[in-house]
Amino acid sequence: MTAAVRPFVAPARTLAGAGASAAAGAELRAAGVRPEDGVVPLVADATVLELGLVDAAVESLAGAGFTLDVRPGVEAEPSPDTIRALIGDDPGTPVAAVVGIGGGSALDAAKLVSLAHANEIDLTVGLQAGAAVRPGPPILAAPTTAGTGAEATAVAMLWHAGAKRMFVHGHLVPRAVVLDPDLLAGLPAAVTGSSGLDAISHAVESLLSTFRTTLSETAAKAGLKLLAESVREAYASGGAAARHDTLLGAFDSGLALNASVVLGHSLAYVIAGRAALPHGVSCAMALPYCLAHARPAREAAIEEMAGIVCARDDGGAFVDWLLDANESMGIAPSLAAVGISADAIESMAAECVERYPRPNHPVPISVENLAPLLADFHAGDARGAWERAGSRA
Numbered sequence: 001m002t003a004a005v006r007p008f009v010a011p012a013r014t015l016a017g018a019g020a021s022a023a024a025g026a027e028l029r030a031a032g033v034r035p036e037d038g039v040v041p042l043v044a045d046a047t048v049l050e051l052g053l054v055d056a057a058v059e060s061l062a063g064a065g066f067t068l069d070v071r072p073g074v075e076a077e078p079s080p081d082t083i084r085a086l087i088g089d090d091p092g093t094p095v096a097a098v099v100g101i102g103g104g105s106a107l108d109a110a111k112l113v114s115l116a117h118a119n120e121i122d123l124t125v126g127l128q129a130g131a132a133v134r135p136g137p138p139i140l141a142a143p144t145t146a147g148t149g150a151e152a153t154a155v156a157m158l159w160h161a162g163a164k165r166m167f168v169h170g171h172l173v174p175r176a177v178v179l180d181p182d183l184l185a186g187l188p189a190a191v192t193g194s195s196g197l198d199a200i201s202h203a204v205e206s207l208l209s210t211f212r213t214t215l216s217e218t219a220a221k222a223g224l225k226l227l228a229e230s231v232r233e234a235y236a237s238g239g240a241a242a243r244h245d246t247l248l249g250a251f252d253s254g255l256a257l258n259a260s261v262v263l264g265h266s267l268a269y270v271i272a273g274r275a276a277l278p279h280g281v282s283c284a285m286a287l288p289y290c291l292a293h294a295r296p297a298r299e300a301a302i303e304e305m306a307g308i309v310c311a312r313d314d315g316g317a318f319v320d321w322l323l324d325a326n327e328s329m330g331i332a333p334s335l336a337a338v339g340i341s342a343d344a345i346e347s348m349a350a351e352c353v354e355r356y357p358r359p360n361h362p363v364p365i366s367v368e369n370l371a372p373l374l375a376d377f378h379a380g381d382a383r384g385a386w387e388r389a390g391s392r393a
Helices: 020-030 046-051 055-063 080-087 104-118 189-208 214-237 240-259 263-272 279-310 315-328 342-355 367-379 382-390
Strands: 013-016 040-044 068-070 098-102 139-143 155-160 163-168 176-179
Touching (some): 013 020, 013 240, 020 055, 020 098, 020 139, 020 176, 040 055, 040 104, 055 068, 055 098, 080 104, 104 139, 104 155, 139 240, 163 263, 176 240, 189 214, 189 240, 189 279, 189 315, 214 279, 214 315, 263 279, 263 342, 279 315, 315 382, 342 367, 367 382
Parallel strands (some): 013 176, 040 068, 040 098, 139 176
Antiparallel strands (some): 155 163
């Protein structure tokens, strides 16, 4: 299939390297932000604040003349109430820029704080890409995990009433990004693994997407190669070089999300509604089954991914590689292993179709074709799902 012709959005400035967060103030000025334009709210992960990982950026911003306003730390999945609390009691206060430091939850919150300073938006329903909204204050994003790629995307997510609410708009793309592997130095191994596998799912799903473009494909392949070579080492040893490469790989995979994700993320969201798992874990669990479902339409693309990761164009080998990576980083092998009953299969299939449809997934998604896939997922039979999908290719 020929790649689509679609817009590709990306941050205007990106600074990468050890110690880069100490240049946050200079980057904000270089992005055209002036201290006299207003205060700079700092939206950060609660643990990141507690550990002092924001200190170098804070010192740099203060040194550049900016007046910082440290907002409450973001805990876990942000909700509409999280954003309202971060905006505070005086949303009319002039804001020069918003700085987000943390994982995907903190960066998504920072994006929505920016947008809400310029618009009345309904935080409970999400936002479509074509919505008529004004740009908020510029955003500077500094990720402290190598996973979501939120620093590179036009997407933010909130959790509300048992489901994800998606906000998609070009105004949510950060103006400036700081990629500092020093901010990842203290990550627990489990967070390194789940976030790295989340980034791999972004690269892979974007390559399956019918919205992919030449630019998104280039970013996805670069991200997949970096992550495949570094995630397990970063998990096992926490080495600086491996963390650096996972951070760059996650950023590339975030850029690839211009093509949007596909069925794997829909499955991940319905798992999250039934089991208390980190997002990266549910994405990693779902990815082999996403490949199986897409195989009839995208086998050549999957073989190309296998060539990048396994050095041979064998889609089954790529599925095996993913399963082995999951096992090596403590990811549960099945829905049953995380306490989801087989009785939930029909409702999970229906929820994927109704709440999280993916028109860009290369094979039409229906309850009828998801139910047997979810039965395999419940049993932990990803290889069987892959082989059975081959008979339908």
